Amino acid sequence: MTTATTHDDAHDDHGPAKGLMRWVTTTNHKDIGTLYLWLAFIMLLTGGSMAMVIRAELFQPGLQFVKPEFFNQMTTMHGLIMVFGAIMPAFVGLANWLIPMQIGAPDMALPRMNNWSFWILPFAFTMLASTLLMEGGAPAFGWTFYAPLSTTFAPDSTDYFIFAVHLMGISSVMGAINVIATILNMRAPGMTLMKMPLFVWTWLITAYLLIAVMPVLAGAVTMMLTDRHFDTSFFDAAGGGDPVMFQHIFWFFGHPEVYIMILPAFGIISAIVPTFARKPLFGYSSMVYASASIAILSFMVWAHHMFTTGMPVAGELYFMYATILISVPTGVKVFNWVSTMWKGSMTFETPMLWALGFIVMFTIGGFSGLMLGVAPVDTQYHDTYFVVAHFHYVLVTGALYSIIAAFYYWVPKWTGNMYSETHGKIHFWWSTISVNVLFFPQHFVGLAGMPRRIPDYSLQFAEFNAISSIGGFAFGLAQVYFLYIIIKTIKGGEKATDKVWEGATGLEFEALPSPAPYHSFDTAPEIK
Amino acid sequence: MTFNKMSGRLPATITSVMSMLFISSAQADYALNMTQGVTPISREIFSLHMIVFWICVAIGVVVFLTMAWSILHHRKSKGAVAANFHESTTVEIVWTVVPLLILIAIAIPATGTLLDLEDAETDAEVTVQVTGIQWKWKYNYVDEGVEFISSLAQSSRDVIKDPTGNENYLLEVDEPIVLPINKKIRFLFTSDDVIHAWWVPALAVKQDANPGFINDSWAIIEEPGTYRGQCAELCGKDHGFMPIVVEAVTETEYKQWIAAKKSEAAAIAASADKEWAMQDLLAKGEAVYQANCAACHGPTGAGIPGVFPAMTSSPVVTGDVAGHVDIVMNGRSGTAMAAYKGQLSDVDLAAVITFERNSLGNSMGDTVQPSAIKNAR
Numbered sequence: 001m002t003t004a005t006t007h008d009d010a011h012d013d014h015g016p017a018k019g020l021m022r023w024v025t026t027t028n029h030k031d032i033g034t035l036y037l038w039l040a041f042i043m044l045l046t047g048g049s050m051a052m053v054i055r056a057e058l059f060q061p062g063l064q065f066v067k068p069e070f071f072n073q074m075t076t077m078h079g080l081i082m083v084f085g086a087i088m089p090a091f092v093g094l095a096n097w098l099i100p101m102q103i104g105a106p107d108m109a110l111p112r113m114n115n116w117s118f119w120i121l122p123f124a125f126t127m128l129a130s131t132l133l134m135e136g137g138a139p140a141f142g143w144t145f146y147a148p149l150s151t152t153f154a155p156d157s158t159d160y161f162i163f164a165v166h167l168m169g170i171s172s173v174m175g176a177i178n179v180i181a182t183i184l185n186m187r188a189p190g191m192t193l194m195k196m197p198l199f200v201w202t203w204l205i206t207a208y209l210l211i212a213v214m215p216v217l218a219g220a221v222t223m224m225l226t227d228r229h230f231d232t233s234f235f236d237a238a239g240g241g242d243p244v245m246f247q248h249i250f251w252f253f254g255h256p257e258v259y260i261m262i263l264p265a266f267g268i269i270s271a272i273v274p275t276f277a278r279k280p281l282f283g284y285s286s287m288v289y290a291s292a293s294i295a296i297l298s299f300m301v302w303a304h305h306m307f308t309t310g311m312p313v314a315g316e317l318y319f320m321y322a323t324i325l326i327s328v329p330t331g332v333k334v335f336n337w338v339s340t341m342w343k344g345s346m347t348f349e350t351p352m353l354w355a356l357g358f359i360v361m362f363t364i365g366g367f368s369g370l371m372l373g374v375a376p377v378d379t380q381y382h383d384t385y386f387v388v389a390h391f392h393y394v395l396v397t398g399a400l401y402s403i404i405a406a407f408y409y410w411v412p413k414w415t416g417n418m419y420s421e422t423h424g425k426i427h428f429w430w431s432t433i434s435v436n437v438l439f440f441p442q443h444f445v446g447l448a449g450m451p452r453r454i455p456d457y458s459l460q461f462a463e464f465n466a467i468s469s470i471g472g473f474a475f476g477l478a479q480v481y482f483l484y485i486i487i488k489t490i491k492g493g494e495k496a497t498d499k500v501w502e503g504a505t506g507l508e509f510e511a512l513p514s515p516a517p518y519h520s521f522d523t524a525p526e527i528k
Numbered sequence: 529m530t531f532n533k534m535s536g537r538l539p540a541t542i543t544s545v546m547s548m549l550f551i552s553s554a555q556a557d558y559a560l561n562m563t564q565g566v567t568p569i570s571r572e573i574f575s576l577h578m579i580v581f582w583i584c585v586a587i588g589v590v591v592f593l594t595m596a597w598s599i600l601h602h603r604k605s606k607g608a609v610a611a612n613f614h615e616s617t618t619v620e621i622v623w624t625v626v627p628l629l630i631l632i633a634i635a636i637p638a639t640g641t642l643l644d645l646e647d648a649e650t651d652a653e654v655t656v657q658v659t660g661i662q663w664k665w666k667y668n669y670v671d672e673g674v675e676f677i678s679s680l681a682q683s684s685r686d687v688i689k690d691p692t693g694n695e696n697y698l699l700e701v702d703e704p705i706v707l708p709i710n711k712k713i714r715f716l717f718t719s720d721d722v723i724h725a726w727w728v729p730a731l732a733v734k735q736d737a738n739p740g741f742i743n744d745s746w747a748i749i750e751e752p753g754t755y756r757g758q759c760a761e762l763c764g765k766d767h768g769f770m771p772i773v774v775e776a777v778t779e780t781e782y783k784q785w786i787a788a789k790k791s792e793a794a795a796i797a798a799s800a801d802k803e804w805a806m807q808d809l810l811a812k813g814e815a816v817y818q819a820n821c822a823a824c825h826g827p828t829g830a831g832i833p834g835v836f837p838a839m840t841s842s843p844v845v846t847g848d849v850a851g852h853v854d855i856v857m858n859g860r861s862g863t864a865m866a867a868y869k870g871q872l873s874d875v876d877l878a879a880v881i882t883f884e885r886n887s888l889g890n891s892m893g894d895t896v897q898p899s900a901i902k903n904a905r
Contacts, residue, residue, distance in 0.1 A: 061698075062691045069765045069832065136834025142762045148739060149722040149764060153662075153864050155835055237740020238861075243723055244738055278604070280614040308725060308760075309736045310717075310743035313646040317639060324631050328624060335623045338595050343611040345604045356599070363591060367584035374634060376641040377577045379734050380562055383725060383760040448559035449729045451760045454768030458698045459691065460557040 015518050024119070027111035028518065029096045030414070035118050036093030040403075041483070043085030043125065048476050050078040055472035058465050063456050071455035072140035073132065079143025080161075083261070084168045085125050087395065090403045091264040092117075092175045095203050097414065099179060101508040101516060102197045104188025104525045109181035117174035124167035131157035142453060144254070147235035147246040151227045158228065162221045169214040176210035179203055188507075190527030194285065197506050199267030201288050205295045206263045209256045212299070217253040220246065244309050251302035259298040261395060263291055265362075265402030266333055269355050271506070272409050273337050276352035277344030278503040283336040290329035290336075297326050307378045316375045323373035327366065334363055349501070350424030354405035357432050358398060365393030368443065383453075386446025392439045397432075404431075404482070411489055412496030413508055416515030419489040427485060430478040437471030563729050566751045566776070570732035572641045580634055587630075645732075648746035652714035654707065660717070660724025660737035660759070661866060663766035663823055667705050670716070674789045677871055678703045679819060680769045699756040702819070704773035708782035709749050717743040720866055722764060728757030728772055736761055749776040764864075766823050800874035800898035806882065809895055813883025816876045821884075824864065829888030836864070840889035849885075849896060853904055856881055869905060874898040 016022045016031065026032060053074050057065050066074070096114065100107055108114050131138040136155035139145065150158060183204045187196070196204075223246075226232040233239020235246045266287075274281045281287065304323040307316055337359050346352070368390040372381050381387060404427075412418050441464035446452075450461045457465065496514040508516065511525045564574045602608045659666040664679035681700035684691070691697040707713055717726055717737040727734040731747040749755075757772040777785070818827060821839075825831050829839030839845055844852055856877060859867035868877060878898040885892040 063688050068768065069835070072762070072765065072767070134834070136832075140765070146723055146762070149762065152862060153722050153764060237738075242741070244736075244741070277602075278610040279612065282614050283616075283620055284614070286620045308734050310738065310741065313643065316642060316646070320638060320642070321635060324634065327631065328627050331627050332620065332624060334591060338591060338598065339619070340614075341595065341598045342602065343608075343613075344598070344602050345608045345610040346599065346602055347604045348599075356595070359595070360592065363588065367588060370584060371577070371580050374576065374580055374638045376638055376645050377573050377580065379645065379732055380573055380577070380729060382734060383727075444558070444560045447562040449563070449757070451727070451758050451768075453762045454758070456688070456698060456768050458696065459694070460559065463558055 025115070027107075027115050029100050029108045029111070029114065030516070030518065032108075032114050032118050033093045033096030033098075034414075036089045036096060037407075039118075039121055039125075040086050040090035040093060041486070043081050043089065044400075044479065045483070046129070047078050047081035047086055048479060050074045050081070051472060052476050054078065055469040057455055058457070059469040060466060061457055061459050061462050066455070068455045069137060069140055072142075072453070073138040075453055076139050076142050076145075077128070077132065080128065080139075081125070082395070083143060083257070084165075085121075087261045087399050087403070088172065089121060091203075091206070091261070091399075092172075094199075094264065094268070094403070094406050094410075095175075095179055098410065098508065099182055099200055099203060100186070101413075101512060101520055102200050102506055103183065103186060103191050104507050104511070104521050104527065105182060105186035106519060106521050108178050109186050110178045113174050114178050117171045117178065120167050120171040124164045124171070127160050127167070128164040131155075131160050134160070144247075144250060145224070146250070147224060147227065147243050151224050151235055154228070159225065162225050165221045166218055169218045172210050173214050176207035176214075179207040180211075183207075188521070188524040188527055194288070195527065197267070198270035198281065198284070198287055198291075199264065202263040202265075202267035202270075202291050205291050206260050209260050209263075209295055209298065213253040213256045213260075216249060217257075220249045220253065223249075244306070247306050247309060248303065251305045252299075254305065255302040256295075256298045258391075258394075259294055261399045262362075263295065265358070265399050266291060268402045268406045268409075269337060269358055272351050272355040272405055273340050273359075275409075275501050275503040275505070276349060276355075277341050277346050279340060279344040280505075281336070282339035282342075283332075286332060287336055290332045293329040294326060297322065297329070301326065304373055304375070304378075307375045308382050320373060320375040324370060327370050327373075330366055334359060334366075347502075349408075350419065350421060350428060351405045351409035353425065353428045354401050354408065357428065358401040358405060361393055361397030361401070361432075361436075365390055365398055368393065381446065383451055384446035385442040385450045385452055388452050389439050389442035389446060392442070396439070397435055407486070409501075410508070411486075412500045413512070413514050413516055415490055416496055417489050417491075417493035418496050419485060419493060423481075423485045423488070427478060427482055430481070431475060434471045434474035434478060438468055438475050439471070441465075441468045441471075565730040565732050566749055566753065566755065567731050567747045568750070569641070569645055569747070570730060572644065573732050576637055576641055579637065583630060583634065645745075648714050648744040651712055652746065653711040654713045655716065656705070656707070656713060657716040657718070658726050658737065660719040660721075660726065660763065660770075661871065662721050662764050662864065663759075663770040664820075665705075665724075665726070665770065665772060666720075666871065669786070672786050672790070674786060674793070676703055676789070678705060678773070680771060684769075696756065698769065699758070699771045699773070701771055701773045704754070704775045706775045706777060706782060706785045707747075707749060708779045709752050709776050711779070712746060712748050714744060714746050717745070720870075721864065723761050724759050724763045724770070725761035726757070726772060727760040728755050728774055730755040731757075731774065734760055749774075752776050752778060796873050796875060800878075800902055803899075804875070804878065804895070804897060806886070806895050809879045809882040810886060812875065813879035813881070814887065816872065816880040817883050817888075820868070820872065821880065829884075829890075839884055842890075845884050845888075845890055846892060849881075849894060852881055852885070853877075853896065853901065857901070857904060874901040874905075877901045 057071055134157040139158055139161045141150040141154060183200060223234040227234050233241040235241050235243045270281055270287060301323045303319045372378055372390060408424055445461045445464045450457055498513045499509050507525055512520050562574055562577055564571055655670040657668040657670055664677050666677050668675040678701045681702050684698050684700050687694045717735050719737040719739040724737040725734055726737060733745045733747055735743050735745040753776055755774040759767055759770045824836040825839045831838035844855055857869040859865050875898045878896045878901050881896045
């Protein structure tokens with residue numbers, strides 16, 4: 001009897017194992033969250049370096065640094081690494097860290113699977129990156145890998161790409177199963193669904209999207225594989241197939257995918273704005289319904305990426321109407337955030353700055369999204385730099401900004417240390433000025449007629465491309481500075497209080513000390 | 529007094545600042561917006577673009593000014609005390625319904641424009657089939673029997689390291705497509721290999737060219753002139769190097785051009801029957817090789833290891849003539865090697881095969897005559 005009690009006490013207190021094996025064998029949600037976040041950051045810098053190569057080549061007209069085939073490899077790998085390596089794993093990392101603490105659970109529901117779903121990824125990305133060293137080079141068909149450029153006309157390394165995508169898909173699906181199982185089964189007593197923080201809500205919806213669409217992506221790459229090696233003709237008209245069918249399948253995955261990359265961001269912003277406005281989130285339930293509406297609509301709009309493929313006009317009309325309809329629930333979100341700020345008592349610590357930057361610039365990306373959704377005008381926008389500007393506004397100043405905001409907001413809880421407010425603010429202003437110098441002019445060159453994915457351009461686009469490149473280098477450098485801030489904060493700094501922020505709410509701030517202990521909520525907290 | 533002086537000066541100051549801006553924009557090109565173009569559809573699209581743009585600006589101004597006001601006034605440092613309201617069904621309904629009405633206002637003109645845009649068949653007067661080929665365009669005037677290939681001009685290829693001052697760099701072709709003004713032109717799009725997209729902004733025509741399928745689009749060009757565009761769908765290595773140049777001319781000039789094209793084609797066909805000397809074949813072959821083969825097999829025949837085979841000492845090129853002719857004419861299925869019998873004339877094929885066998889590090893010593901190609905067709 002006494003022995004048992006002693007054992008239990010010891011179990012409550014034990015910390016992480018020592019050494020490297022801690023990270024290999026860990027099943028702790030905080031450790032795995034940290035692993036995901038570091039992987040995402042390494043991938044951000046890797047994909048970012050490729051963007052630097054792209055911007056260096058585009059700095060002036062003419063081919064100065066790379067050959068066209070290598071340029072195409074860079075755009076392809078940049079896209080794949082940023083989408084699958086940086087943004088998605090960063091959100092999974094945040095989910096791992098935060099969901100158990102926010103719902104009062106001791107850990108994720110499936111900790112061993114959690115370990116596995118992380119440890120697949122370094123292998124997947126090593127395999128993907130290794131194609132750069134192969135004869136014939138890495139995949140060079142864009143991150144959207146349209147057939148037949150990715151089948152009949154692709155380099156041999158494409159098979160490694162296919163396998164890597166399969167691995168990433170398996171990892172994502174396992175991560176999503178874990179999130180759903182955790183949220184539906186592990187909430188503390190009294191934590192009803194409509195009491196959950198919005199980050200938990202948006203991740204629950206995201207996880208369903210992942211489970212629905214990652215198998216579709218797996219199907220697409222498998223069909224590519226059999227077209228390449230086993231004489232099938234899914235995407236080859238000569239054998240009765242259809243290259244446009246590839247695009248339908250890809251975007252049936254791809255459009256929900258873009259919401260996979262933005263819904264958790266909505267959750268983060270919905271946590272940060274009320275904290276620093278010292279006022280509860282405006283329209284909590286409408287935020288939940290808006291997120292669900294966006295998720296459902298996201299399955300019904302995929303062909304707006306394909307207005308120039310020769311769809312029947314009835315199809316174009318439907319996809320146009322459905323697409324512009326998405327701006328309604330998205331608008332509701334922005335209006336709710338602004339109303340949360342209205343008549344608040346705001347302060348502007350670093351997380352709030354990033355969140356406000358998100359709201360403004362994500363809205364700009366939303367406006368260009370609405371413009372792109374108008375099918376006849378998309379004739380002129382499609383596949384130009386206007387599109388590049390659009391999706392970088394929603395993915396960089398949208399998704400990435402929310403991730404950085406989340407870092408500053410929760411890092412005191414994770415490490416027990418405050419980051420330096422001065423460094424955080426410099427990081428914000430440096431990034432925000434440079435990111436607009438980088439992407440805003442791309443709207444102009446796109447409208448003026450510059451296609452995307454070209455290594456060289458005519459002289460009329462020279463000035464804005466030079467400006468854009470300068471912005472790009474500055475933005476890239478700002479993220480190296482971010483690395484310094486991250487390391488400095490982990491190593492030390494002013495001690496954070498348990499509540500961290502004056503206006504913070506939620507279990508992680510109100511029921512746990514800073515830093516959060518290795519094992520939290522061994523007994524369920526009481527929910528008021 | 530001073531005020532009067534100032535206000536008298538102000539317009540002049542503004543004018544001089546404006547003219548400075550204008551001068552600098554004449555030197556450097558800071559084009560900000562979409563072209564209005566020269567077709568009825570391109571103008572419709574432009575005005576729709578501007579309508580949606582100004583709606584976005586208006587919404588943006590309201591949202592961002594509200595945010596800015598809130599940031600300036602509702603801050604703790606100014607002693608603001610947080611209110612506690614956090615729900616209002618009325619407000620939620622209002623900001624769901626109002627955007628919905630705005631969207632309907634956008635959707636109505638957009639539907640009209642889209643229906644116009646998609647009606648290529650009605651009353652088409654000239655039909656041109658456009659075929660995307662890695663990395664050039666083939667134009668076929670279906671009613672006239674005129675066909676030719678248009679690829680990036682040598683003047684752009686020559687300055688690729690430093691194009692400073694090269695007007696229309698990457699937007700110049702060896703043979704532009706000539707079209708009559710004020711006629712409804714129907715374009716049919718297809719591809720011989722991967723997906724390309726034919727885009728000329730001034731015509732507001734952007735349509736994918738899919739292998740094995742045919743898409744269409746149309747234009748009525750209202751002003752004579754030269755209109756330039758580019759491939760808009762990633763189609764491999766030289767995607768950035770397959771421009772489009774449209775020359776819009778009067779109907780008389782168009783007819784003259786068609787006649788000239790026909791007699792040119794007849795002359796080429798006739799030259800296939802004569803016996804060609806080796807040096808003539810080599811000279812012509814080099815030009816054909818650089819325009820059609822060098823993109824993959826390299827200007828010196830080195831290829832790109834692992835992707836495109838080398839010409840130098842290639843088993844095909846240094847092997848049996850019939851096998852070599854077969855691959856060039858019919859392509860190799862399942863690879864990027866295209867069938868050139870539809871793209872090149874008998875003379876061009878004979879010349880380029882002869883060139884490959886006797887140059888680029890090879891010296892087989894044999895020639896292939898145009899008549900042999902003619903027989904092989």
